[in-house]
Amino acid sequence: MQLTDIDRKKVQEKEVEILSEFDRLCKKHNIKYTLAGGTMLGAIRHKGFIPWDDDIDVYVLRNDFLKIRKIFPKELSSNFFYQCQKTDSDYYYPFDKIRMNNTIFEETFLSNHKINHGVFIDVFPIDAIPNNKVRRSLQYIYYRFLRIGLMSKYINIKARKGKKKIAAQIARIVFVFYPIKKLYDKCDSVASKYVENLNSVDEVRNLNSVGSDGTRETYNLNDFLNLKYTPFEDKHFLISENADEMLKKEYGDYMQLPPINERNTRHELVRIKLDK
Known part of the structure; x- marks a missing residue:
């Protein structure tokens, strides 16, 4: 099931509502964040x-x-739900979401789980990595190995196709004796191993990157x-002052529009409910 243009616009409007609530609490608690990935690209290229x-x-x-995980579940407006493993026991992504209550945006990958399926924004942790190149590579490889096992057990295997489905089936065999909670906790531990060294490292990483080597x-x-507020739709949100270099690294010539056949929404849906 793909979104219609009308529904996609409604989803975007609700996501901005969620992001506004996120920004409100970040301001209140002096928490820094930046728009990321395609959202950062949209802010720069499309405002x-x-x-x-x-x-x-x-x-x-x-x-x-970690501060957000502690504070937001208690302080979000009643219209929203902070989704992590502790607040939604059948949720095992190694990053968190903020959902809008009384909506449904149910993805095929998660349709086999009894969780809050509302419209959401993704909140990704960015982790300290060792300055030593060997140690950082070992951290990345180990994390990716664990994450493959976690996702093979968690994501609805019926929603996968072709080689990805075969790979997931093989991974399930490899990790058959590893409980999903154990894999989740180990991923969290490996990713956050150097959090105490944050002020002494040169670089940080999104360990949940889809890039082959991160x-x-x-x-x-x-x-x-170093952040600044930038226009996004009819509001303003934080973005890195180095957004240009970050986007060049991730997308190359990011101001160039992709071919028309690549201008598609990302999520395959089972159910959607946007109007209360």
Whole structure:
């Protein structure tokens, strides 16, 4: 099931509502964040959403991410729900979401789980990585190995196709004796291993990057300390002052629009409910 243009616009409007609530609490508690990935690209190139996009991503350094996990579940407006493993027991993504209550945006990958399926924004932790190249590579490889096992057990295997489905089936065999909770906790531990060294490392990384070696989402620590408010739709949100270099690293010539056949929404849906 794909979104209609009308529904995609409604989803975008609700996501901006969620992001506004996120920004409100970040201001209140002096938490730094930056719009990320396609959301950052949309802010720079379109002053809002990439027209065909249907999600919002934000990056937060791990120390602030832990602060968010502690504070936001208690302080979000009643219209919203902070989704992590502790607040939604059948949720096992190694990053968190903020959902809008009384909506449904149910993805095929998660349709086999009894969780809050509301419209959401993604909140990604950005982790300290060792300055030593060997140690940082070992951290990345180990994390990716664990994450493959976690996702093979968690994501609805019926929603996968072709080689990805075969790979997931093989991974389930490899990790058959590893409980999903154990894999989740180990991922969290490996990713946050150097959080206490945040002020002494040169670079940080989105360990949940889809890049083959993580280099596209490896950043200078200062990219997350020097921020500015930028227009996004009819509001303003924080973005790294080094957004240009971050986007070049991830997308190359990011001001160039992709071919028309690549201008598609990302999420395959089972159910959607946007009107109360």
